[in-house]
Amino acid sequence: MKAFQVSQLAHPSKIPLTTDLPVPEPKEGQVxxxxxxxxxxxxxxxxxxxxxxxxxxxxxxxxxxFAGRISASSPIPTGCPYKPGDKVFGYTQGAFAExxxxxxxxxxxxxxxxxxxxxxxxxxxxxxxxxGIVERAQAKSGEWVxxxxxxxxxxxxxxxxxxxxxxxxxxxxxxxxxRRICTERxxxxxxxxxxxxxxxxxxxxxxxxxxxxxxxDPVGLILPSLKCTAWNARIVVVGFAAGNIEKIPANLxxxxxxxxxxxxxxxxxxxxDPKTGEKVMRGLLEMLSKGKFKPVTYEPQLLGLERVSEGxxxxxxxxxxxxxxxxxxxxxQAKL
Numbered sequence: 001m002k003a004f005q006v007s008q009l010a011h012p013s014k015i016p017l018t019t020d021l022p023v024p025e026p027k028e029g030q031v032x033x034x035x036x037x038x039x040x041x042x043x044x045x046x047x048x049x050x051x052x053x054x055x056x057x058x059x060x061x062x063x064x065x066f067a068g069r070i071s072a073s074s075p076i077p078t079g080c081p082y083k084p085g086d087k088v089f090g091y092t093q094g095a096f097a098e099x100x101x102x103x104x105x106x107x108x109x110x111x112x113x114x115x116x117x118x119x120x121x122x123x124x125x126x127x128x129x130x131x132g133i134v135e136r137a138q139a140k141s142g143e144w145v146x147x148x149x150x151x152x153x154x155x156x157x158x159x160x161x162x163x164x165x166x167x168x169x170x171x172x173x174x175x176x177x178x179r180r181i182c183t184e185r186x187x188x189x190x191x192x193x194x195x196x197x198x199x200x201x202x203x204x205x206x207x208x209x210x211x212x213x214x215x216x217d218p219v220g221l222i223l224p225s226l227k228c229t230a231w232n233a234r235i236v237v238v239g240f241a242a243g244n245i246e247k248i249p250a251n252l253x254x255x256x257x258x259x260x261x262x263x264x265x266x267x268x269x270x271x272x273d274p275k276t277g278e279k280v281m282r283g284l285l286e287m288l289s290k291g292k293f294k295p296v297t298y299e300p301q302l303l304g305l306e307r308v309s310e311g312x313x314x315x316x317x318x319x320x321x322x323x324x325x326x327x328x329x330x331x332x333q334a335k336l
Contacts, residue, residue: 141166
């Protein structure tokens, strides 16, 4: 079996692909999944170097998000809702491999019309953005939503989800190409270059002086965003991609009666509030099943586990729009 196995902690670019691992054997209660696609995440780069909070014992297989089929040779535990050949996706350690053993409870069915590559982008990125837009921000149809870094993974997911809710969306991005992606792939109503001074005036002009009702911020732009929020706005803190953790003067929050809420999807779904996690995934799968949108994956497509380190380097260098995923196996059954 091929897998991106970390035997010694190092940058992914210095880790060779392992090609001779045995196919893993499911433990009691587990199923074997043939992996067709896997999502690439920035934390994979950190974990390979021992710099991430989750530190599996060496050796370990990198990767977390995957999509594939229940293997023809897989045992089917009592009560398992899947059978061999079923298309599933999920999230667990060891996604960068041709096969993976998991408990059925971490799996979900791939909606009709969604590819393996698109499905491998769902658990973290689209789960985060649905949780942020629908649950934490309580965005409503007709409201203005400002989404920072709109061409990035969680950004473009938030754009699509906000539009599916019925919101009017303004996306920010620092380059013309990324702003084009926001419009063409994210379906936003307007785009703004947040690297230029005075971008907030553009937002105010777009909203006819009202300001935005929701700010979705994976960058670290809360303070400048307060200049273009409406009364009773909600700001969702997703992350700090710019590297700056802001200190916000409380009087600015008071003056517009703004609510600032945090978002920690992994901790919510995996530990603190699994019921909310299940609710989010049900809502997300309903949107996908109804064809409201399809996950946006980076092109050109990365083919083969041999491309994992290349894809992670593109991600590290901020050359990726949408979600970077690696295609591991071709779906010949789809042609039958």
